[in-house]
Amino acid sequence: MSTTSVLGGIVRRREDPALIQGTGAYVDDIKLPGELHAAFVRSPFARADITSVDASAALAMDGVRAVYTIDDVRDLGPLLAQVPVGALRPLLADGAVHHVGEAVAMVVADDRYVAQDAADAVVVEYEPREAVVTLKDSASDRVKVNDSLESNVLMSWAGPFGMEPDQIAEVKAGIDAGKARDDVVVVSQEMTNQRLIPVAIEPRAVLADYNAGYNSFNVWSSTQMPHALAGAVATMFGLPTTSVRVVAPEVGGGFGCKLNVYNDEILVAFASRHLGAPVRWTESRREAGNSTIQGRGWVATATLVGTRDGEIVGYELEGLADMGAYSQNFTVAIPFLGLFVGSGQYKMPTYWKIDCVATNTATTDAYRGAGRPEAIYYLERIIDMYAREIGLDPAEVRMKNFVPAAEFPAATSPLGFAMDTGDYATNLQALLDHYDYAGWRAEQEAARAEGRNVGIGLASYVEVCGFAPAGLADLGFSWSAYGLPTAFNGSGVVRVNPDGTATVVIGTGPSGQGHQTTWAQIVSDQLGIPFENIRVRHGDTAESPMGVGTFGSRSAAVDGSATYEAAARVREKAAKIAAHLLEASEEDIVFADGAAHVAGSPDSSVPWADIASVAYQPHKLPEGTEGGLETHVVYSPANATWPFGSHLAMVEVDADTGNVEILRYACMDDCGNVINPMIVDGQIHGGLAQGIGQALFEEAIYDEAGNLLSGSLVDYPIPTAGDLPAYELARTTTPTDINAMGVKGIGEAGTIGAAQTVVNAVVDALSPMGVRHIDMPLRPRKVWQAIQDARG
Amino acid sequence: MEITLKVNRREVSADVEPRTLLVHLLRERLRLTGTHVGCETGYCGACTVHVNGTAVKSCTMLAVQADGADITTIEGLASNGDLHPVQEGFWERHGLQCGYCTPGMIMSAVALLDANSNPSEDEIRHGLEGNLCRCTGYHNIVRAVEYAGAKMRGEEPPPPDWEVSA
Structure with missing residues (x-):
């Protein structure tokens, strides 16, 4: 009887009418009276000492209000980081710069053009020093990235997780022993998982307004973590969190790059307080390459030991991950997320070690997938090489080595993590059957017979998401650094208003995921209040009692579960009131179509408006019932969730030009139960585009002096519509047992699954020529060169 | 001036x-x-x-x-409160997520359909190459433009192609 269902309802998005008519307000669209504009003076050197900063010419310009250097803000301390391992970023360069684009001074002026002119007029003298750019050079500690570091190697993530070093060494020794067996092959390859620039189409933007009367801040920021930002501003200015309100209005894409507290956010707040006026800053695309975090950046060697009939005896991954110059929010924790999924879907002895090293480049942190795409890339590439080496079909090799379905729920992965639910063989078989894999191979054979270089790539993945189980709070899954020492709880408030409509307030920080729609579906399904009578609010710390934000594919599984539970409790109370009004038994009350009904008595019902009206007139309530119809639930899951899937790609390579065309891209994803298939499919589409973008096009390229050579969209080609295929999607459904809705998460799955699927396909196309591996991105020139090299 | x-x-x-x-x-x-x-x-x-x-x-x-x-x-773009068919297509076919590229994408799509009332999928994809989207992977943008094109030609739009389950 209800208008929507938690499972499978397709509802047009609540968010869209404003966005398609140009009336949605992003930070740069909000204007405050008397607002001022900030611009930054940025370092042209990757490593240099600063000998002087002369702002006199800038200060003499009409309309310039202030020029700030570190001397003005040193007392605030360095930028807070949730995992503060390594050098922390000074708010402005303090006597030295450590990457190109580091902010040296901030100019504030009446107008954004004047602010930029004045920034250009600030004269900074530098004494350049040698920069450390490549990972192996950094790891050698030949030159320190920053004088304050004892070593450029900031920390190491090794597994199996939870083992002592000597136990991990035993695992490694066991795999090494396997290499000596005479019935195995050992396949090994060093591979680069290149640095990427997230490129949310909305550049970051922040607007701060200090109120002297209340000694408080209002901050609007394009952020995925409004509460953490509020906590950070409060902590750095020595205020209670109640004195800072952060609003994340419309946010134009995030993908992890807005999952950070940035120095510019703190600095415009400082300037607003200092100047007594609102101050804003909007990033330009060119500075975004260096002023916003980047992702990936690993060089590692994967080694696989397996028998000639396809049984994997052991897997090792050893390598380096690039942290950049300063540690920000999670930075050094990102490879840890890779460790979670380092053994993928397989049951095999696994040794895993990634060292986090600093370089004189922009900070790295979470970019869609965050550690998991890297980990899965290495694993799925080396399995593909192994399959080719022993001459077995890549699907068959995978099937032989999956963690069996019988080990779930709570199967322990070889790297020591408890995985909630999974049925990998069923999922892969569904992929092969649904898309007729045998037919694809036949098509490939026919194409090859015509001389066309057609290849098929297969790859399987697991993801870990829905962070975080409360037990992980002590490992840094918390906003404790920002004065919010909570576990990464879900937060949901459900309030039925006196007129029978409902307001839902959640702790997420979406940037296009459609939470207003999905959460209205969850609550509508629980309460039987029509979808259109439910308003979902997020992103405003003054409204939401707490919130962790949106990242790591966590929102539906964690905040969604909190909301689901909150709605259930409101329903229980409403059932009491309805039973009282209808003179029926509470157990017989059901909610649907905007009313409470007595089961079995179709004529006996009371609309939500009447129930709510009574709830807010306590004298009409049954004795002992409190007034109001509102619940706030803080939800902490027992475990993370583990989505999975397998993907297939068919590509054609033009051997004369090296150009790669994706002919087909087909998915079989499993994210547990699905609330809105339209939105879930959309998340997969976007994730695939970013994974394919990494495989074929994108790369943050630094020269040996530490200059970012690909900082604009001209040099950093994110995929266009013409570069990508139409995607073919299907899914299996293995609900999680961790939360009541059975949902796992889908935001990152496409990205985690895609890059190696494409690379496997390209290598498959070129393998008859002897090509074994090509490092991403597979741009035409690189592919062409690999063909030339293979042909000798 | x-x-x-x-x-x-x-x-x-x-x-x-x-x-x-x-x-x-x-x-x-x-x-x-x-x-x-x-x-x-x-x-x-x-x-x-x-x-x-x-x-x-x-x-x-x-x-x-x-x-x-x-x-x-x-x-x-909307007139007298009625959405342009391209705006309607983006809403009906989930052609947007964060919405930041959407106004520019819609304006380009309108110009595309004004120049070619019945474009192929390939023509739509190449016609929109000057507009970048980082959220949708373009799949549903193409579907949105197909929807709008059909509406503008007075035809029934093709059905949505999202999958419910394998």
Whole structure:
């Protein structure tokens, strides 16, 4: 009887009418009276000492209000980081710069053009020093990235997780022993998982307004973590969190790059307080390459030991991950997320070690997938090489080595993590059957017979998401650094208003995921209040009692579960009131179509408006019932969730030009139960585009002096519509047992699954020529060169 | 410099610096903030508007160059409260997620359909190459434009292709 269902309802998005008519307000669209504009003076050197900063010419310009250097803000301390391992970023360069684009001074002026002119007029003298750019050079500690570091190697993530070093060494020794067996092959390859620039189409933007009367801040920021930002501003200015309100209005894409507290956010707040006026800053695309975090950046060697009939005896991954110059929010924790999924879907002895090293480049942190795409890339590439080496079909090799379905729920992965639910063989078989894999191979054979270089790539993945189980709070899954020492709880408030409509307030920080729609579906399904009578609010710390934000594919599984539970409790109370009004038994009350009904008595019902009206007139309530119809639930899951899937790609390579065309891209994803298939499919589409973008096009390229050579969209080609295929999607459904809705998460799955699927396909196309591996991105020139090299 | 132009069917005058970009005139002086800025290289297309009926990236045009021009922005696309078929298509086929590229994407798609009322999928994909989207992977943008094209031709739009389950 209800208008929507938690499972499978397709509802047009609540968010869209404003966005398609140009009336949605992003930070740069909000204007405050008397607002001022900030611009930054940025370092042209990757490593240099600063000998002087002369702002006199800038200060003499009409309309310039202030020029700030570190001397003005040193007392605030360095930028807070949730995992503060390594050098922390000074708010402005303090006597030295450590990457190109580091902010040296901030100019504030009446107008954004004047602010930029004045920034250009600030004269900074530098004494350049040698920069450390490549990972192996950094790891050698030949030159320190920053004088304050004892070593450029900031920390190491090794597994199996939870083992002592000597136990991990035993695992490694066991795999090494396997290499000596005479019935195995050992396949090994060093591979680069290149640095990427997230490129949310909305550049970051922040607007701060200090109120002297209340000694408080209002901050609007394009952020995925409004509460953490509020906590950070409060902590750095020595205020209670109640004195800072952060609003994340419309946010134009995030993908992890807005999952950070940035120095510019703190600095415009400082300037607003200092100047007594609102101050804003909007990033330009060119500075975004260096002023916003980047992702990936690993060089590692994967080694696989397996028998000639396809049984994997052991897997090792050893390598380096690039942290950049300063540690920000999670930075050094990102490879840890890779460790979670380092053994993928397989049951095999696994040794895993990634060292986090600093370089004189922009900070790295979470970019869609965050550690998991890297980990899965290495694993799925080396399995593909192994399959080719022993001459077995890549699907068959995978099937032989999956963690069996019988080990779930709570199967322990070889790297020591408890995985909630999974049925990998069923999922892969569904992929092969649904898309007729045998037919694809036949098509490939026919194409090859015509001389066309057609290849098929297969790859399987697991993801870990829905962070975080409360037990992980002590490992840094918390906003404790920002004065919010909570576990990464879900937060949901459900309030039925006196007129029978409902307001839902959640702790997420979406940037296009459609939470207003999905959460209205969850609550509508629980309460039987029509979808259109439910308003979902997020992103405003003054409204939401707490919130962790949106990242790591966590929102539906964690905040969604909190909301689901909150709605259930409101329903229980409403059932009491309805039973009282209808003179029926509470157990017989059901909610649907905007009313409470007595089961079995179709004529006996009371609309939500009447129930709510009574709830807010306590004298009409049954004795002992409190007034109001509102619940706030803080939800902490027992475990993370583990989505999975397998993907297939068919590509054609033009051997004369090296150009790669994706002919087909087909998915079989499993994210547990699905609330809105339209939105879930959309998340997969976007994730695939970013994974394919990494495989074929994108790369943050630094020269040996530490200059970012690909900082604009001209040099950093994110995929266009013409570069990508139409995607073919299907899914299996293995609900999680961790939360009541059975949902796992889908935001990152496409990205985690895609890059190696494409690379496997390209290598498959070129393998008859002897090509074994090509490092991403597979741009035409690189592919062409690999063909030339293979042909000798 | 004093300029006079028509924006969304209304005549407006403004005193602008010679270096003022058209997009900044629209956004900051006329407060038409539906037109977005995503880069400064004319590459992303978030700032696309119609100038005398042609799709133009308004970050690559000076305000003074628009003196006397007839400009339509995303705010002027719907008429009398009725969504343009392209706007409707984006809503019906989930052609947007964060919405930041959407106004520019819609303005380009309108120009595309004005020039070719029945484009193939390939023509749609290549026709929109000047507009970058980072959320949708373009799949549903293509479907949205197909929907709009059918509507504008007076045909029944093709059904949505999202999968429910394998």
